Amino acid sequence: MRVVVDYDLCESNALCMAAAPEVFEVRDDDFLYVLQDEPPEAQRAAVEEAVRRCPKQAITIEG
Amino acid sequence: MGLDRIVIVGASLAGFRAAEELRTRGHAGTITVVGDEAHRPYDRPPLSKQVLTGVKPPESTALHVASGSVDDLGLDWRLGESATGLDLAHRTVLLGGGERLGYDGLVIATGASPRRLPGTDHLDGVHTLRSLDDSIAIRSALAAGPRRVAVVGAGFIGAEVAASTRSLGIDVSLIEALPVPLERGLGPQMGAVVADLHRDHGVDVHLGVGVVLIDGSDRVERIRLTDGSVLDVDLVVVGIGVSPNTEWLEGSGLTLDNGVVCDATCLAAPGVVAAGDVARWPNERFGEVMRVEHWDNAIEMGGHAARTLLGQAEAYAPVPWFWSDQYDRKIQLAGRAAADDIVEVVSGSVEERRFVAFYGRAGRIVGVLGMSQPAKVMRWRSLVEDGASWDDALATAAETAA
Numbered sequence: 001m002r003v004v005v006d007y008d009l010c011e012s013n014a015l016c017m018a019a020a021p022e023v024f025e026v027r028d029d030d031f032l033y034v035l036q037d038e039p040p041e042a043q044r045a046a047v048e049e050a051v052r053r054c055p056k057q058a059i060t061i062e063g
Numbered sequence: 064m065g066l067d068r069i070v071i072v073g074a075s076l077a078g079f080r081a082a083e084e085l086r087t088r089g090h091a092g093t094i095t096v097v098g099d100e101a102h103r104p105y106d107r108p109p110l111s112k113q114v115l116t117g118v119k120p121p122e123s124t125a126l127h128v129a130s131g132s133v134d135d136l137g138l139d140w141r142l143g144e145s146a147t148g149l150d151l152a153h154r155t156v157l158l159g160g161g162e163r164l165g166y167d168g169l170v171i172a173t174g175a176s177p178r179r180l181p182g183t184d185h186l187d188g189v190h191t192l193r194s195l196d197d198s199i200a201i202r203s204a205l206a207a208g209p210r211r212v213a214v215v216g217a218g219f220i221g222a223e224v225a226a227s228t229r230s231l232g233i234d235v236s237l238i239e240a241l242p243v244p245l246e247r248g249l250g251p252q253m254g255a256v257v258a259d260l261h262r263d264h265g266v267d268v269h270l271g272v273g274v275v276l277i278d279g280s281d282r283v284e285r286i287r288l289t290d291g292s293v294l295d296v297d298l299v300v301v302g303i304g305v306s307p308n309t310e311w312l313e314g315s316g317l318t319l320d321n322g323v324v325c326d327a328t329c330l331a332a333p334g335v336v337a338a339g340d341v342a343r344w345p346n347e348r349f350g351e352v353m354r355v356e357h358w359d360n361a362i363e364m365g366g367h368a369a370r371t372l373l374g375q376a377e378a379y380a381p382v383p384w385f386w387s388d389q390y391d392r393k394i395q396l397a398g399r400a401a402a403d404d405i406v407e408v409v410s411g412s413v414e415e416r417r418f419v420a421f422y423g424r425a426g427r428i429v430g431v432l433g434m435s436q437p438a439k440v441m442r443w444r445s446l447v448e449d450g451a452s453w454d455d456a457l458a459t460a461a462e463t464a465a
Binding site for chain 2: 060
């Protein structure tokens, strides 16, 4: 599984961080940092929740 | 589990997320999705922002699924059809075209409809905004270059439409019957900050006044307010709230009271759940019966109701969350604000329109509001989730700031 963020869409709403904190972090500079581009399968449900909760539909999962 | 046929009435966010959750949880039977619009599920927040300003093409609002494509869900669509009745005893939904859909499980997600100003139906140039087609119509009207637009109602829709219209360089008058914008969402103190945000951007703000008359020969020409002022306008957008779409359920035996009344697990009757703007339920976390019209609630409640239908019933007790983009500012609130809450700015500066404020009630923190501070809102949201005391919440904020 590969996590892809469209940074042209991302507005740092930080919902992804709430859903999958091991994969997404919005820091105090209010930019999103993807902590793991290829998270383990155990993270799939959390990453899928992050995809659904993103108000900008900016996150996609490949594979 | 005796759930071969599931019918979802409502093809917007809550219904769509319910469908996705049913498939994610392994429901292999048929899922029929009934929607009264011709469009497949789409995302509404851009309708008052990027679609209105022409930055985003309407088709880009189509909702995606987390993995794969919407077609992978294998949904049986009934688009452009409305449900007109429900027969609980025979577990059947009636459609306007005469079709009868039998179900083993039913998800009610029919959303809400904008209230209209009475006496304006004969006038061109008076709009409400809820659907994609509404947004496209207003976009066209804005593209025609109106001299002044009146926005009636300064809730989320009105405030965002005012901001989007100003960003196109068009003059805007924003009219609100309450003393401040977003009063129901943010309370009086922070609503006043939003009023200033609009004034910063040159909006002609009228607060605490109502509309007496919207007037014109065949098109809107002027709007008369309760304080005696008369504004010459050639376009009006009305955003005075919504009413839950429950007409089709009248006489069905479901309890209707400002929405479909559910139990704490989103169950409205055996085999029937409700989610999103149409649903009212006791949120045990807040000890309050709520109907929440936020985007995030449609997602979470849609998924939750689907799980309840599958027999995995748990109490639905979220901390509500919303955001609203106005100009270059992002307003976010996690929790619930009430008019008499204590409000304290804990980070940043109101004057710079970049800050975080906490809302407190009965010794606890009940809300975190941010203006363009998303990371902090999300971090401190857990204080509301954990039911932190007001003093502990303030101490946590002070610690982070230090």
